[in-house]
Amino acid sequence: MKFEVEIAPLDLGLTLGCGQTFRFKAQLDGAWSGVLGEHHLVLRQIGTRIEGTASPGGKNVDELVLDLLRAKDDIDKIQRALGRDKVLAPGIRSMRGLRIVKLDEWECLISYVLATYANIPRIMKMVEALASGFGRRIERGAYSFPERKTLARASVNELRRCGLGYRAEYVRAICDTVDEDALARMCRMTYANLRKSLIEIPGVGDKVADCVSLFGFGKLEAFPIDVWIERALARLYRQRGSYRRLMEFAAERFGEYAGYAQEYLYHNERMLAHENVCVFSEK
DNA sequence: GCCCAGGAGTGTG
DNA sequence: CACACTCATGGG
16 A cells, blocks of 8 residues: 655655664665565655555554654754754754654664674664564565564574574573563653663663664663764764763763764764765864 | 674673 | 673674
């Protein structure tokens, strides 16, 4: 079935392709294909419109897409706030279309535990292997992300065969200890308490807790620090040190929209490394 | 072949 | 607190 939504500003390719979600792939014709909930989507941006087709499944696809892309975020307000930072100010406008995504909490938790010490193509492959091995078949080659009770039936060895390596045992432990009620409780927590709860989960440390807070639970003040962000903070702000120290710097400097600042810095730093272009510079 | 990846867990100073 | 070491493995 067809769907169409209006979201502005939005750069669909930047948002789906910058490593927040691991389930969408660019097509040769510029469209994006991926799985959202129980739907397989093919979506395409035409100006401020997003249109595409979704496999049937009952749910309102318009709302699912609006939620995924956080259509209600006031990007102008966010950019005005972050634009007071002199390092970010010159470049953020060119990334107005980069939006934080809102993922399913369970899928986000597992995906970012898999993401530890792996690169994005490999993470996508691991998630795909879990989905095709233990998820529901949606249509040709498309599988939903496995729910907890289904994934819980997988042995550690089966998980390893999905390419997870040592991450297999974390996934196993999470299936046994984090149920739907626990996730529902976490949905109602403040960022500070959510973060503490997440870090108690096997395989979840500072960085994964912040990714899951940001992309899974929608806490825009979360600021995940990976190797790219470490480089960006060192290069642009002369800030180095422990996770805790850098986290406090980010909270002080970027405030309630630190998550957006993080995504801008992350994207910029990767562009600098891979394409040798960037929009931010020191001072 | 080499280097690195959206790190976490554990032990030590 | 901060640091050092180990953990497996595939992608560029």
